[in-house]
Amino acid sequence: MIRFYNTLTGRVEPFEPIEPGVVKLYTCGPTVYDFPHIGNWRAYAFEDLLKRFLLFSGFKVTHVMNITDVDDKTIRGANAKGVGLEEYTRPFIEAFRKDRDTLNILPADHYPRATEHIREMVEIIKVLLEKGFAYRRDGSIYFAIDKFPSYGGLSKINLEDLRPGSRGDADEYEKESVHDFALWKAPKEGEPSWDEGIGPGRPGWHIECSAMSSKYLGRTFDIHCGGVDNIFPHHENEIAQSEAANGVKFVNYWLHCHHLVVDGEKMAKSKGNFYTLSDILATGYDPLDVRYLLISTHYRKMLNFTFEALEQAKAARSRLGNFLGDLEDVTKEPDGNQDVRPLVENARAGFVAGLEDDLNISESLAALFSLVKMIYPLFSQGEISRRQAETVLGFFSSVENVLAVKPSPVRSASGTVTGVSDAGGKATVLESEVQAKIEARRKARTDKNFALADAIRQELLSQGILLEDTKDGVRWKKVGPSKT
Numbered sequence: 132m133i134r135f136y137n138t139l140t141g142r143v144e145p146f147e148p149i150e151p152g153v154v155k156l157y158t159c160g161p162t163v164y165d166f167p168h169i170g171n172w173r174a175y176a177f178e179d180l181l182k183r184f185l186l187f188s189g190f191k192v193t194h195v196m197n198i199t200d201v202d203d204k205t206i207r208g209a210n211a212k213g214v215g216l217e218e219y220t221r222p223f224i225e226a227f228r229k230d231r232d233t234l235n236i237l238p239a240d241h242y243p244r245a246t247e248h249i250r251e252m253v254e255i256i257k258v259l260l261e262k263g264f265a266y267r268r269d270g271s272i273y274f275a276i277d278k279f280p281s282y283g284g285l286s287k288i289n290l291e292d293l294r295p296g297s298r299g300d301a302d303e304y305e306k307e308s309v310h311d312f313a314l315w316k317a318p319k320e321g322e323p324s325w326d327e328g329i330g331p332g333r334p335g336w337h338i339e340c341s342a343m344s345s346k347y348l349g350r351t352f353d354i355h356c357g358g359v360d361n362i363f364p365h366h367e368n369e370i371a372q373s374e375a376a377n378g379v380k381f382v383n384y385w386l387h388c389h390h391l392v393v394d395g396e397k398m399a400k401s402k403g404n405f406y407t408l409s410d411i412l413a414t415g416y417d418p419l420d421v422r423y424l425l426i427s428t429h430y431r432k433m434l435n436f437t438f439e440a441l442e443q444a445k446a447a448r449s450r451l452g453n454f455l456g457d458l459e460d461v462t463k464e465p466d467g468n469q470d471v472r473p474l475v476e477n478a479r480a481g482f483v484a485g486l487e488d489d490l491n492i493s494e495s496l497a498a499l500f501s502l503v504k505m506i507y508p509l510f511s512q513g514e515i516s517r518r519q520a521e522t523v524l525g526f527f528s529s530v531e532n533v534l535a536v537k538p539s540p541v542r543s544a545s546g547t548v549t550g551v552s553d554a555g556g557k558a559t560v561l562e563s564e565v566q567a568k569i570e571a572r573r574k575a576r577t578d579k580n581f582a583l584a585d586a587i588r589q590e591l592l593s594q595g596i597l598l599e600d601t602k603d604g605v606r607w608k609k610v611g612p613s614k615t
C-alpha cells in the first residue's frame with residue numbers, strides 16, 4: 132500500500148486514486164524567464180521519481196505540467212530586451228526540455244502554455260464573478276478571500292496575519308484588503324493584453340494552474356505537486372479559485388518537496404552560489420550523478436547541494452555500475468550452491484517498501500546496497516553462476532525504471548575519476564591564475580559588482596575550480612577535470 136504525506140491534511144495517508152489504477156498528476160512547471168536552476172531541478176526530479184514509482188507500481192499516469200510564459204517576470208524580461216514574449220521565452224523553454232532529457236526525466240503528457248489558455252482562465256473568472264467570489268477594481272479583477280471560508284486550509288496560514296498592515300508584502304495593485312489576489316490584471320503600458328469578454332487585461336499567475344489542470348485532468352484530480360514555496364500563496368489560491376468556481380474538491384493529495392540549498396545557504400545570484408545544470412556539468416560530472424544526488428535525499432528534507440555530496444553520488448553510481456559490470460562478465464555455467472533468489476526477493480521487498488512509505492528513497496537505496504554487499508562475497512567465492520547473475524541483473528534493470536540513474540562501471544582507468552583535492556595541496560600551473568581571479572572577484576564584491584563577481588566564480592567553476600567563502604577568507608579546490 133502506497134502512502135504519501137499530504138500537505139492538505141498534515142498526515143501520511145494511504146494513496147487511493149479516484150479511478151482505480153489511474154493517476155491524474157499535476158506539477159507546477161517552469162516560469163520561463165530564465166534558465167532553470169538546480170533548485171528547480173530538485174523539484175522536477177522528485178516529481179519524476181514519484182511518477183516513475185507510480186508507473187512501476189502498475190498505475191497509468193496522466194501527467195500535466197504547465198509552462199508559465201506570461202507573468203510579471205516574463206513580461207519584465209521581454210520588455211528589458213525589447214522583444215515579444217514568445218521570442219523572449221523560447222530559449223528558456225528549449226533549455227528546460229534539454230535539461231529535462233539530460234536528467235532522464237520522463238516528459239509530461241501535456242505541457243500547456245499559459246498564453247494558449249487565456250480563454251479557459253477567463254471562463255473561470257466569469258464564474259467567480261457571477262458567484263460573487265470575485266470583484267472588479269480599477270480595471271482588474273480580484274478574488275475576495277473572505278468569501279471563501281476554508282481559505283488557508285492548505286498552508287494553515289493564520290488569516291489574522293493577513294489583515295492590512297500586518298504584512299509588508301502588499302501587491303502592486305489596489306485591493307479591498309491585502310489578502311485578496313488578482314485574477315485578472317488591468318492593461319498597462321508595455322504589457323500584453325487580451326480581450327475575452329471580461330474587459331482587456333492579462334491573467335494573474337495563480338489562475339493559470341487552476342484553468343490548465345482542470346482542462347486536462349478534470350475538476351477533481353489525484354495529486355498536485357510543487358516546491359514548499361508554492362504552498363502559499365500559489366497553491367492556496369489555486370484551491371480557492373477552483374473550488375469556489377466548481378463547487379467540488381480540487382485535489383486529493385498535495386505533495387511538496389523541500390528547498391535545495393548550496394553549501395548550506397540559500398541560492399542567490401548575489402552570493403555566487405547559483406547553479407544551472409550546465410554550470411555543474413561544466414565541472415565534468417555526469418548528469419546522472421546530479422540526478423542521483425537530487426533523488427537520493429528524501430523529498431521532504433532540505434537538500435544541501437555540495438560538490439562533496441555530488442562526489443559521493445558519483446561514487447555510489449560507480450559502485451552499482453561496477454557491481455553490475457562484474458555480474459555481466461560472469462560466464463560460469465553450473466549453478467553454485469547458493470540460491471540468490473531469496474536475497475533478490477528480499478531486496479525487492481525492501482526497495483518497494485521504502486518507496487511505498489512516502490517515497491522513502493534512503494530505505495530503498497539501502498536495500499539495493501545491502502544486496503550488493505551480500506552478493507559480492509558469493510561472487511568472489513565463485514558461487515555465482517551466469518543464471519544467478521542474470522536474476523540479479525534482471526532485478527536491477529526493473530529498479531532502473533524507477534531510479535533512471537544508469538549505473539555505469541568505472542574500470543580503473545586513471546584520470547577519469549577526479550576526486551576533491553585540497554586547496555594548495557598540489558601546486559599547479561593554474562595556481563597563480565586562480566589567485567588573481569580570486570582577487571579580482573574580491574574587488575568586484577567590494578565594489579558591489581555582484582554580476583562580475585558571479586561571472587568570475589562561474590568562469591573558474593567551468594575550469595573545475597570551486598570557490599568557497601569561509602570566515603577565514605576564500606578557499607578554492609579542484610572539483611573536476613579542467614576543460615582546458
Ligand SMILES: [Zn+2]
Binds near residue numbers: 158159160365
Ligand atoms: Zn502552478
